Amino acid sequence: MKVLRKIIEIDDEKCDGCGNCVPSCAEGAIQIVNGKARVISDKYCDGLGACLGECPRDALHIVEREAEEFDEAAVHELLKQQAQAEKSTGQRKPAMTGGCPSAALKTFSDTSCDCANQPRVTGSGGPSALGHWPVQIRLVPAGAPFLKDADLVIAADCVPVAYPSFHRDFLAGKAVMIGCPKFDDTQGYVDKLTDVFKKSGIKSITAVIMEVPCCSGLPHIIQKALENSGMDIPFSQVTISARGEILS
Numbered sequence: 001m002k003v004l005r006k007i008i009e010i011d012d013e014k015c016d017g018c019g020n021c022v023p024s025c026a027e028g029a030i031q032i033v034n035g036k037a038r039v040i041s042d043k044y045c046d047g048l049g050a051c052l053g054e055c056p057r058d059a060l061h062i063v064e065r066e067a068e069e070f071d072e073a074a075v076h077e078l079l080k081q082q083a084q085a086e087k088s089t090g091q092r093k094p095a096m097t098g099g100c101p102s103a104a105l106k107t108f109s110d111t112s113c114d115c116a117n118q119p120r121v122t123g124s125g126g127p128s129a130l131g132h133w134p135v136q137i138r139l140v141p142a143g144a145p146f147l148k149d150a151d152l153v154i155a156a157d158c159v160p161v162a163y164p165s166f167h168r169d170f171l172a173g174k175a176v177m178i179g180c181p182k183f184d185d186t187q188g189y190v191d192k193l194t195d196v197f198k199k200s201g202i203k204s205i206t207a208v209i210m211e212v213p214c215c216s217g218l219p220h221i222i223q224k225a226l227e228n229s230g231m232d233i234p235f236s237q238v239t240i241s242a243r244g245e246i247l248s
Ligand code: SF4
Pocket: 010, 014, 015, 016, 017, 018, 019, 020, 021, 022, 036, 037, 054, 055, 056, 057, 058, 059, 060
């Protein structure tokens, strides 16, 4: 049965068949056919857009149209077939099974005794302050429990790489969403954040962006979503230099 829903669209003109998007689709929905990426059947594409950030040519977009419903059972069958083909040919296929792991919400808490007595995962930069999963704007549901009454950090994708103490200085005790205003679906972000601001009782918003001009799109997206939501939420902005310093 066909329904109106979100689904990936591939721009043939832009696609050069590099194949970067293929392993990023946990559903195995994208394959390279005659030198171009193709969604092999609408029923395999969940429309969440995990592949979007992988295309170097901006050929992947989410659209809303009439399409066959997403069929999880068919995806399991497809992944099984792909795994068998991988075994017999020795060629690499998508390794993930059972749907996109980032679709499973996780909240990390230090409050239980069990948790408190476990060693934290640490690197030389100190303990992780991340309190939930997923973090990508397009993957976080507007009604996610970790957004309820949260102080929200919305960071550009490059920030955690550029700024060495991102966890310590920005994440502790806060919810976080990340995205790239240059490469991602701007209108999709406005719509998602509008929904978040309407539903979640967000207490404050901090945008953390890079100094480059393309990154200034993120505060604009947030402002637009605030306007659309009609909510009055305190909003501040931090700008990080490419050398990892706070500029303002
Ligand atoms: S990553 Fe982009 S350019 Fe490469 S195959 Fe996929 S859609 Fe085409």
